[in-house]
Amino acid sequence: MHIEELDTPHLLVELNGLEDNLDRYQDYFSKHGIGLRPHIKTHKSLTIAHMQMRRGAIGITCQKLGEAEVMVAGGVDRDVLIPFNIMGRAKLERLTALTRRTTLTVAADSKITIRGLSEATTAAGVSVGVVIELGGAGRCGVETAQLAGELATLADSLPGVELRGVMIMPAPPEIRPFLQECLAQFDAKGLPYPMVSGGSTPAAFTAHEIPELTEFRAGEYPVGGMKHLQLQTHTVAQCAVRVLMTCVSRPTANRAIFDGGSKSLSAALFADEERGSLMGHIIEFPEARFSDASEEHGQVDVSRCDPQPKIGDRVQVIPVHPCPTFNEHDVFAAIRDDRVEALWPVHARGAIR
């Protein structure tokens, strides 16, 4: 099937770019002796997760329990990390069941989370690995080494939880002093840390500058996105995730409207210093400014394009942020050289619980 036979808008993953990315990131981590633990929250696809495992990934990362259930049920069940505080009766029951199907580790940044995990696993007669989440980037995670040490001591002392170390997000080289300070607390108390887990695709290629890391979580590297184009970790060909769209209106000399908006690309915005806020990069019209979108209309300033897109023209648009883009779609077309090789489900789409 030729790509021209796909109706628009349609989510695409270009397989040459995907495979290139899977290889070069795995090669980097293998070369440096750091475990690569892909974050499946980007693609949400069993198919791509299996490709990652076959290339040497040590296990996977899932942001929510529901994503982990989809992955484990689909055979990606060697070793799963959920870097999230899991709490509440409903989720804890599912978590204890999941420990029987895979090697499971979860993150915690509070005594409440650790005690909840211990009570649930003990009652169920199982055990779960715990890593202490270290903060600093304005999201979750303890912000002092002392608190990291206290939580680690608690996790080490309670039944049903096995202290496995620490995780931090993101992990550029600048976090090393804080990481070392936290691990010194573990050393001082004689606590184990077989897992020291860093993360984020933009910081992936500097992971070796933090020798303490045993593993690295990266999500976006298989497909890239506008941020990766700007950071130059990915070329246009390596930005493998695109949304195929059709130009449906040319209301003025400078404006083109495409049939993909925030329901195809997601509502994520990219703040470009020179061109303002952007919603995507049009491969065929790199001078176009995809400046705004409503749910089904992509609004594009084509004043700098020569030639300009015409009504009926089809284009491929690289999204700002690949993770929410995948979540807008049930299926993507796996393409190579303008042929559709397969239509693959976004298996874990919408697994928010």
Next chain:
Amino acid sequence: MHIEELDTPHLLVELNGLEDNLDRYQDYFSKHGIGLRPHIKTHKSLTIAHMQMRRGAIGITCQKLGEAEVMVAGGVDRDVLIPFNIMGRAKLERLTALTRRTTLTVAADSKITIRGLSEATTAAGVSVGVVIELGGAGRCGVETAQLAGELATLADSLPGVELRGVMIMPAPPEIRPFLQECLAQFDAKGLPYPMVSGGSTPAAFTAHEIPELTEFRAGEYPVGGMKHLQLQTHTVAQCAVRVLMTCVSRPTANRAIFDGGSKSLSAALFADEERGSLMGHIIEFPEARFSDASEEHGQVDVSRCDPQPKIGDRVQVIPVHPCPTFNEHDVFAAIRDDRVEALWPVHARGAIR
């Protein structure tokens, strides 16, 4: 079932607020003799669409053909307007089939669109209604009355398309001069315009200031959102769409992390003049600033809250923009006074084609 039994994050629609909104907007339009044609792109729910029809709606608006197929197949099939330029073989085949199941009107803002419609319907031996889309708001639509007249003349002259009038989006009172100018072109050429369709919830209550309007398309009025809170068309109780979330982390004295992020709320941002960019309004903690989110983490500044949310606290968050929020979910809980009355599917979620 009590709402406390729902796991989080979970999409909610509060039925008292919903029914209040359905009644008061229908009452307004009935009183002024303007047809209300609800836009189902907001809730994407057959259930709510049927409620709207039972209250007196003249038909519905669907932004994409796929949404219209879901609605018509689910019995909301009296009269459907798709305000979008539909083109391409695959969609035109579906469109001609749909004309056999409902009274269908589509928008067009170019000769290419009108000719494509005419060729497809003529080949299939059917006919479709066409309204000329008038622009001016930076999206689709013709921007001169002369072009509106030319397109109307073309639509009137071709087989398989029935010229029905015009549509415009949005339709605050300021558009009236341009609308009149366009209709004067119709009059001058003796062309019919039984449909003069305005739209957008924020402009709904001024529709009567444009006597030319025969009908009005509004999507967000049943559930509101942060914009409607600010405009004061909706109270907190009338903002019927919420995302139920749990506080899962309190990393610092001023920060709380909730288990709902952009995959629950959507990535839409609200630009608040005083408080900067916001992603939602927390009903239980109105002083909180929901300032940022990643896919699964909601980041909230709670420095102005007294008391502050604690780990384990559950809250209801009004999203910025209800339409993409519904699209993140397969199901919503219909609640009333803290009881779950039903779990209803988001039937047309993801219908982007």
